[in-house]
Amino acid sequence: xxxxxxxxxxxxxxxxxxxxxxxxxxxxxxxxxxxxxxxxxxxxxxxxxxxxxxxxxxxxxxxxxxxxxxxxxxxxxxxxxxxxxxxxxxxxxxxxxxxxxxxxxxxxxxxxxxxxxxxxxxxxxxxxxxxxxxxxxxxxxxxxxxxxxxxxxxxxxxxxxxxxxxxxxxxxxxxxxxxxxxxxxxxxxxxxxxxxxxxxxxxxxxxxxxxxxxxxxxxxxxxxxxxxxxxxxxxxxxxxxxxxxxxxxxxxxxxxxxxxxxxxxxxxxxxxxxxxxxxxxxxxxxxxxxxxxxxxxxxxxxxxxxxxxxxxxxxxxxxxxxxxxxxxxxxxxxxxxxxxxxxxxxx
Amino acid sequence: xxxxxxxxxxxxxxxxxxxxxxxxxxxxxxxxxxxxxxxxxxxxxxxxxxxxxxxxxxxxxxxxxxxxxxxxxxxxxxxxxxxxxxxxxxxxxxxxxxxxxxxxxxxxxxxxxxxxxxxxxxxxxxxxxxxxxxxxxxxxxxxxxxxxxxxxxxxxxxxxxxxxxxxxxxxxxxxxxxxxxxxxxxxxxxxxxxxxxxxxxxxxxxxxxxxxxxxxxxxxxxxxxxxxxxxxxxx
Numbered sequence: 310x311x312x313x314x315x316x317x318x319x320x321x322x323x324x325x326x327x328x329x330x331x332x333x334x335x336x337x338x339x340x341x342x343x344x345x346x347x348x349x350x351x352x353x354x355x356x357x358x359x360x361x362x363x364x365x366x367x368x369x370x371x372x373x374x375x376x377x378x379x380x381x382x383x384x385x386x387x388x389x390x391x392x393x394x395x396x397x398x399x400x401x402x403x404x405x406x407x408x409x410x411x412x413x414x415x416x417x418x419x420x421x422x423x424x425x426x427x428x429x430x431x432x433x434x435x436x437x438x439x440x441x442x443x444x445x446x447x448x449x450x451x452x453x454x455x456x457x458x459x460x461x462x463x464x465x466x467x468x469x470x471x472x473x474x475x476x477x478x479x480x481x482x483x484x485x486x487x488x489x490x491x492x493x494x495x496x497x498x499x500x501x502x503x504x505x506x507x508x509x510x511x512x513x514x515x516x517x518x519x520x521x522x523x524x525x526x527x528x529x530x531x532x533x534x535x536x537x538x539x540x541x542x543x544x545x546x547x548x549x550x551x552x553x554x555x556x557x558x559x560x561x562x563x564x565x566x567x568x569x570x571x572x573x574x575x576x577x578x579x580x581x582x583x584x585x586x587x588x589x590x591x592x593x594x595x596x597x598x599x600x601x602x603x604x605x606x607x608x609x610x611x612x613x614x615x616x617x618x619x620x621x622x623x624x625x626x627x628x629x630x631x632x633x634x635x636x637x638x639x640x641x642x643x644x645x646x647x648x649x650x651x652x653x654x655x656x
Numbered sequence: 657x658x659x660x661x662x663x664x665x666x667x668x669x670x671x672x673x674x675x676x677x678x679x680x681x682x683x684x685x686x687x688x689x690x691x692x693x694x695x696x697x698x699x700x701x702x703x704x705x706x707x708x709x710x711x712x713x714x715x716x717x718x719x720x721x722x723x724x725x726x727x728x729x730x731x732x733x734x735x736x737x738x739x740x741x742x743x744x745x746x747x748x749x750x751x752x753x754x755x756x757x758x759x760x761x762x763x764x765x766x767x768x769x770x771x772x773x774x775x776x777x778x779x780x781x782x783x784x785x786x787x788x789x790x791x792x793x794x795x796x797x798x799x800x801x802x803x804x805x806x807x808x809x810x811x812x813x814x815x816x817x818x819x820x821x822x823x824x825x826x827x828x829x830x831x832x833x834x835x836x837x838x839x840x841x842x843x844x845x846x847x848x849x850x851x852x853x854x855x856x857x858x859x860x861x862x863x864x865x866x867x868x869x870x871x872x873x874x875x876x877x878x879x880x881x882x883x884x885x886x887x888x889x890x891x
Contacts, residue, residue, distance in 0.1 A: 493763045496752075500760045503749040510709060511749075511757075511804055512735040512764025 324491040328570055332487060335359075335574055336480040343472060348585070353468065353540045355581045356475035357533045361558035362565070362573035363482035364529035369559070370567030371489055372519045373502035374423065377431040377555055381419075381438025382412040382527040384550035386534025388445055391460040392453075401465045405474055405535030412531020415441065416524050423519050426505075435552070442550035459545040462538060471539040478536065482529050486570050498522055499568070530558075564606060566613025575614045660723060661686050662843045663708070663739075663812045668717035670700075670707050670867075677703045679867040680717070683845070685812060690834070690844040692854040692875065695864035696887060701847040702744065703867070705814045708845070709741040710734045722811060736766050740805030741814035744847075746797035749804075750790030754781055757789050757800055761807035772809055779803035779833070795826055802833065813837060815846045819853045831856040851875070863887070 343352055361383065369375050389411025390404035399407065422433050448456040489495030497518050500508035509515045534549060541548075565576025580599070588595035610616060663685040670678040678700045685691055693701045706712040708719055710731035719727040726734050749757045758775050776782045779799040784792065789800060798818060805813055815834065819827050827850070834844060834857050848854050854861065854875055861878050863871035865887045871878050878884050 496756060496760055496763070499752060499756075500749045503751045504747055506711065506731075507747045507749055507804075508760065509731040510711075510735050510741055511761040512732050512808060513760060514730075514732045516730075 325487065328487045328490055329484070331570055331574065332480050332484045335483060336476045339476045339479060340473075349468065349472070351581070351585060353472055353475065355577065356472065356479055357537050357540075358557055358561055358581070359479050359574060359577045360475070360482045360529050360533040360536075361554065362561040362577045363479075363486055364526040364533070365558045365562040366486055366567050366569075366573045367489065367529070368522055368526035370562065370569070370572075371495065371498040371502060372522045374426070374519070374523070375431045375559065376434045376526070377552070377559075378434030378436070378438030379526070379530055379558055380550055380552060380554035381434070381441045382415060382530035383534040383537070383554050384438070384445065384546070385412045385415045385441060386531030387538035387544060387549040388454060388460070388534075388546075389531060390535035390538040391455075391462055394462050394465055395460075401467055401471060401539045402474060404462075404465065405478075405532055405539060408535025408538065409528045409531040412527045412534065413524055415531075416527030420520050420523065423516070423523060435555075438550065438555075442546055445550065446546035454546075457546060459543060460538070462542045465539060466542050468540055471536055475533075475536040475540070478529070478532050483570060483574070485525060485529070486573075490570055494518065494521075502568075560603060562613075564602070564613055566615030569613075569615040572613050572615035579614065661720075662722060663845075664718075664720040664723075665704075665708060666718045668704065668707055668719070669715045670703050670712055671715040677867050678707060681862075681864065681867070681869050682717075683862060685843040685845065687811075687841045687843055688838050690838055690846055690858040692858035692861035693845055693847045693864065694849075694854070694861045694878070698866075699864040699887075700867040701864055702816055704864070705741060705816050705845065705847060709739060709814055732764070735761070735808055736764050738767055738808060738811035739814070740808050740810035740812070742798065742801040742805060742816055742818055744817035744820055746794060746801050748789035748792065748797045748800050750788070752789055753786050754789055754792070754800060754803075755785040758803050758807045761804045765808045767809040767811075773806075775803040775806035778806060778836075780829075795822060798822075798830075806837075810842060812843045812845070815844055815848075817847050817849065819848055819850050827853055828856075 339352070339356060343349065346352060361379070364382075365376065365379060386408030389408035392411075393399045393404045393407030397407075419434070419437050422430060422437065425433050444450065445454045446457045447454075450456055451458060489498060497508065497513045500511065500513055501515055501519055505515050537549065538544060561577040561580055562573040563576070564580055565574065566572030583598065584595065587598060606613065612619065661684040663683070665681065665683045668678055668681045669676065681700070681704060683691065693704060695701050703712065707714045710726075710729060710733075714727050717727065718725060721734065721737055721739055724737065726737065726739070729737075749760060752760070754776065774782070776785060779802050781796065781799055781803055784796065789797065792800060802818075818830060818834075822830065831853060834846070838844060844857070846854065846858055858875065860873055861871070861875050862869060863878055863881075863884050865883075870883045870887065871881050
């Protein structure tokens with residue numbers, strides 16, 4: 310069946326080149342930004358939220374599970390880093406890795422939540438994350454977690470290196486999403502999002518595939534939590550186990566457009582620029598504009614900013630659009646024919 | 657007809673709490689054979705399909721595909737081994753393109769070969785390859801269900817009320833497609849209410865009532881059987 314044959318290595322390489330440029334471009338842009346922009350703290354926050362938004366993109370954009378309790382992995386990552394520093398005396402980079410590992414361990418424990426779906430999953434993940442917070446903040450465990458009194462990591466304080474590690478993680482998170490856009494595994498995840506029963510009857514191992522996506526998303530959140538802990542040095546349980554972490558990551562991803570490579574980056578960057586212009590000087594107007602933007606997007610642009618590309622593409626002359634497809638410029642085109650994706654665009 | 661059945665279901669039973677939806681139903685299916693599954697609403701036809709395809713776990717009974725026990729396997733493993741099914745209400749992977757719908761199955765098939773027919777061509781959907789699946793008409797989505805099943809290179813295809821809602825000309829097309837599958841050696845279980853359609857496709861029928869088998873044999877003989885007449889027409 311020649312028309313349906315999967316692309317060989319050449320085809321896959323072409324798709325990586327087509328979709329993979331953000332893997333290099335955005336980390337470089339973030340490094341340049343650090344030298345031309347004087348609010349380093351804002352950039353550090355932006356880096357952390359870009360990683361988190363891509364994590365939400367993986368679990369929600371590709372499988373349809375909306376994780377309100379995503380902050381649990383972020384907090385686990387921050388505390389994993391803190392425990393590694395305080396008890397194993399590791400350096401910052403290993404502390405970040407430890408944060409990622411602890412978040413993955415938590416995600417493994419919570420895999421049964423994936424038996425739920427929709428709002429039930431969202432609420433269960435929220436309850437699970439709150440439970441972890443209550444354990445960490447428990448004064449009885451202060452000898453291990455420092456309880457509600459907070460953690461101090463000044464011994465490894467190195468914001469420049471932490472920022473560099475964060476930027477590399479942004480690149481890795483984008484690379485993971487590009488992989489999901491071009492791979493058979495990513496296609497399986499999108500099939501699960503569309504209809505798990507049909508996907509299963511088409512041969513997709515639904516429990517395994519969504520568990521892998523869940524662990525990937527948790528690992529990114531844990532690594533982001535580790536970077537955050539490294540950057541801020543002093544933090545409290547309520548700082549990292551805050552539902553605001555989930556809300557912002559989800560809003561950034563949705564604002565840009567989930568299921569795409571660029572969406573969460575565009576969404577995160579655009580909202581952070583808005584925050585820079587209005588949020589600091591006039592926080593009350595910022596909340597108003599933020600809320601209005603979300604309502605506008607939900608009503609008129611549910612596919613996020615990335616879907617503007619698809620809308621534009623529909624308006625270009627048909628011959629041009631067809632030429633794009635024939636040249637393999639399909640959005641993710643994981644397969645040889647260069648089928649145009651029905652999901653949101655990346656270009 | 658070969659001696660070894662492609663599909664052998666023995667004593668299949670399915671309970672939902674205290675309700676027995678399927679009660680000790682058995683079926684052997686041979687290469688190139690098509691069996692109709694007939695019965696009034698609630699008789700257990702779709703439950704049988706769901707149990708065999710793995711959507712439901714059997715409460716009792718065994719299922720063998722090419723001699724391999726599959727009753728303990730999850731649906732994706734059964735699909736990969738060559739058990740395909742369609743749905744009464746088509747269930748496309750709506751956010752994917754038509755082509756991607758087929759490729760999802762193709763990438764997991766253990767028996768797809770390069771010489772196999774193109775499922776999209778076979779189902780008459782090649783011209784829609786780059787269209788989003790949920791933009792297709794109901795008939796086209798049914799064809800897409802079939803194309804996705806064919807991408808698995810199945811040995812057995814479970815066809816659940818495929819003809820429901822189709823026009824007479826579409827029925828002829830679908831019957832022709834299903835007969836073509838039989839010609840390729842695939843075995844079919846066809847759940848259907850339309851007797852004319854069944855007559856054009858199946859060799860024999862299994863009639864169910866309240867989850868139990870009440871008749872097995874030719875379609876014409878079925879409707880001269882007292883029990884079948886009683887179930888469908890009353891005393």
